[in-house]
Amino acid sequence: MTSPPVSDRAASSISYQQALYDFGIAELIEALSNFCDPDFDVAQMQLEEQELEHLATLLIQQLCVSLNGKMMASYLNVVRNADAWTITDLPRLELKPLQHPLVLPESFPHQASTPQFLDGDSVCWLSLPNSPQTDRGIVIGRFFAFASHRGQWEWKYLIWLKDTSSGVLADTVWEEDLEPLREEKYP
Numbered sequence: 056m057t058s059p060p061v062s063d064r065a066a067s068s069i070s071y072q073q074a075l076y077d078f079g080i081a082e083l084i085e086a087l088s089n090f091c092d093p094d095f096d097v098a099q100m101q102l103e104e105q106e107l108e109h110l111a112t113l114l115i116q117q118l119c120v121s122l123n124g125k126m127m128a129s130y131l132n133v134v135r136n137a138d139a140w141t142i143t144d145l146p147r148l149e150l151k152p153l154q155h156p157l158v159l160p161e162s163f164p165h166q167a168s169t170p171q172f173l174d175g176d177s178v179c180w181l182s183l184p185n186s187p188q189t190d191r192g193i194v195i196g197r198f199f200a201f202a203s204h205r206g207q208w209e210w211k212y213l214i215w216l217k218d219t220s221s222g223v224l225a226d227t228v229w230e231e232d233l234e235p236l237r238e239e240k241y242p
Contacts, residue, residue, distance in 0.1 A: 116206040177236040192216040
């Protein structure tokens with residue numbers, strides 16, 4: 056597998072940046088980077104870019120878990136009648152708590168997603184744009200863990216690595232970072 060040409064990567068980066076602006080994420084990150092009120096002053100906190108991105112992610116996740124029909128109907132009404140409404144007419148958000156990393160969800164295991172990979176499945180890590188090589192291996196176990204980068208509980212896998220030249224025999228990886236390998240068989 057070869058890396059995409061530089062022009063493709065540049066176009067992809069431009070598209071990504073445009074999507075951040077189109078969906079208001081760049082505006083959210085900008086607002087967070089300049090935020091100041093009596094309880095929180097970004098200038099004093101000296102936040103790093105990654106911390107700002109994590110804050111934006113958590114705020115978006117908070118919105119996702121707090122969606123309800125009444126709120127969505129009110130916002131749709133504003134969208135459809137934008138010229139007759141003002142920003143102050145938007146309904147107030149009632150936020151639900153995000154999942155807690157130290158307590159299994161009450162619905163576990165009944166409403167947990169079905170694991171995508173089973174013991175014995177051949178898998179590889181998803182390719183990164185600048186690194187065509189990925190680790191490969193076989194699933195030897197899985198567990199349900201809190202994914203702080205997603206603010207929710209997800210499956211994480213224990214993978215016995217195919218290439219152990221680095222001295223590492225096994226690694227863990229989130230389900231979202233794996234893909235199946237169909238052409239390889241392990242004894």
